Amino acid sequence: MTTKYRFRDKYRIQLREKDHPPPHVHPTGGGVDVMLSLETIEVMMGKARPLIIKEAQASVAAHQVQLLEDWKRCCP
Template identity: 90%
Template sequence: MSTKYRFRDKYRIQLREKDHPPPHVHLTGGGVDVMLSLDTVEVMMGKAPPLIIKEALAWVAAHQVQLLEDWKRCYP
């Protein structure tokens, strides 16, 4: 598991090396586990406070290219 970003002292965006398609990352911490799509940059599954989702999706959008490259290295 690789933490790509930490914010608000308890939330993390993680790329899990032993995961499954489609390409996604996990928003974890503070009692949440949300899957965020790397293709569409939207919530795939799970719930979290709207402001946390908004911040996480903004970060994923800004780093989408690198995250997809990282995903492809894990799942060629």
């Protein structure tokens, strides 16, 4: 599990090596564990406060190209 980005001090965007398709990341921390699609940046699974989801989506959107490249490299 690799933390790629942090937001609000206690939240992380994680890419889990050898994870299952479709391409996604896990915003975690502070009791949150959500799956966000790297293609649509929508919640695939899990729940969190709407503000946390929006901030996670903004972080993923800002780094979407790099995250997709990282996904392809570690989750063939």
